[in-house]
Amino acid sequence: MIGVKYIGALRDSSGYASSARSNLRGLLSSGEIDLTAGCVSFERQKTSHGDGDRLVTSLIDRQVSHKIQIVHLTPDNFISHRKPHGYNIGYAAWETDRLPDKWVDHCNSMNEIWVPSEWNVGVFSDSGVSVPIYCMPHIIPPPSSGSVDEEVAIGDKDTFVFYSIFQWIERKNPLCLLRAYLTEFEPDEPVALALKTYRLDTSEREQQLIRSDISAIKKSLRLPRTPPIIFFSKLMTYQEIEALHRRGDCFVLPSKAEGFGIPYAEAMLHGKPTIGTNYSGNLTFMTKQNSYLIDYQDSPVYGMIFGNYHGYMNWAEPSIGHLKKLMREVYENRKAAQEKALLGKKTIEEGYNEQVIGRRMVNRLKEISKGL
Secondary structure (H helix, E strand, O other): EEEEEEEEEOOOHHHHHHHHHHHHHHHHHHHEEEEEEOOOOOOOOOOOOOHHHHHHHEEEOOOOOOOOOEEEOOEEEEEHHHOOOOOEEOOOOOOOOOOOOHHHHHHHOOOOOEEHHHHHHEEEEEEHOOOOOEOOOOOOOOOOOOOOOOOOOOOOOOOOOEEEEEEEHHOOOOHHHHHHHHHHOOOOOOEEEEEEEEEOOOOOOHHHHHHHHHHHHHHOOOOOOOEEEEEEOOOOOHHHHHHHHHOEEEEEEEEOOOOHHHHHHHHHHHHOOOEEOOOHHHHHOOOOOOOEEOEEEEOOOOOOOOOOOOOEEEEEEEEEHHHHHHHHHHOHHHHHHHHHHHHHHHHHHHOOOOHHHHHHHHHHHHHHHHOO
């Protein structure tokens, strides 16, 4: 057995947190890793993560003799969690074509770096990370096989539901999504757009900022009437997110850049037609055969509320016109969309499960262990 400590934001709701919980399962699936966990948190609000919470509780601060430590946090946290005289692996993701400058030194302070996509291998290397970099894609857990009593009420059974799960920031490009939807579909068509989103948190003040943005977009379009938008503003449990996937008919998110794109992969695993931008980390698993990819132009980064992003970086500017076309195509050609969705489901089922990715991680840890 190889002793390993895994440090992450294991009780949070971020992409970092959910992928860390999945990695714990992947490492345990081989039966070759003696695992202990260290938990940090960056979120005030908490929700239920189902079996993930129980797994974390069972692993935190287990007494395990270990020389290898995986720190699954943004690189500015690497140095404070390094194990002296141990072998330290940093696991991180980034979306644009260039890392924040300070991250490079943080990454180079580790023995090696794991990233979730080949896109990130290139970005980290091109930015100056000189330690070895390995691609360890995210694990996408299968939908729950338990109770499906939780339901999300959106329209009636004939309402076609486009849905999206994201943070309300420029990188996720919500204004593009709203403009495309509101101008492509008529108010009397049986459609709806469901948004599970937040900005900095799910407080009433933050929710109101999002509502104001939605109202401003509607006003700017000068449309007499618009098709419905349903805004889910509260923190959702794992079971509630699954219910949204079940109710939705097409997942759509014209993101400007992704390190990997977990919500796309989760929607694909639920067998949903999925629309995303033809750029960055989500192309690890999204192709024109298994999903719908939006055309784009290169653009400098702008409009982010976080200081790590700046205009010397680049990302994609998705085409609103092409997004409208793809949404209409899925709506009008549902049989073809479902056939494509089944290919997407197969891609995620076969390539991104805990056995496949877990084995990839374990094999690398075995290589490391031999040299210690």
